[in-house]
Amino acid sequence: MSKANITRAQLIEQLNLWGENHINAEQLQDWMVTHYDPDEVDIGRGEPEWVVEAMNIVMNEYEIAKTEKFRQENYQLAIDFIQADESKFNQTRHLFLQQGFRD
Template sequence: MSRPFVTKAQLITELNAWDAGKISAEQLQDWMVTYYDPPEVEIGPGETEWVQEAMNIIMNEYELAKIPKFKKEGYIFALAFLECDESNFYQAKHRFVHDGFSD
């Protein structure tokens, strides 16, 4: 039996849909809850450990943050975080977490 998973491409598709106005912030959060919450879901199979960690952080933040705190530019920071590598992981993480949401 295969384990359910979320790919980087699937996450990017959802973020793009939100940015394009095809889904609401509520729908984005619902998707995160549906696909991130279950502990049996594998996040980012085949990706580097940096990308897997970025995916986990992005999905966790969008799952738990209050919707009014979502900033549209968070989309850009999320995509940059997904493209990070070891050399810029912490900068991309900080930018996404601190600038992608209002306090």
């Protein structure tokens, strides 16, 4: 039996739904909690290593952060991080982690 897989497109779709006010922060977090289980689900199967790492970081952050800390106006930073090429990985990770959430 093969493991379920979360694709980059599925994750970006959820982020866009939230960013465009189709779902709220709690619903986004619920999706992350329901789907993010690296022991049970493959994350980004077939994607380059840095994309898989970016997806894991994004899903983990939205799973564990308090929803009132989410900065919806900066949701695009998460998408940019997931879509970045390897040369922009560190830069986009920093922007997402520093500006994607309130302190």
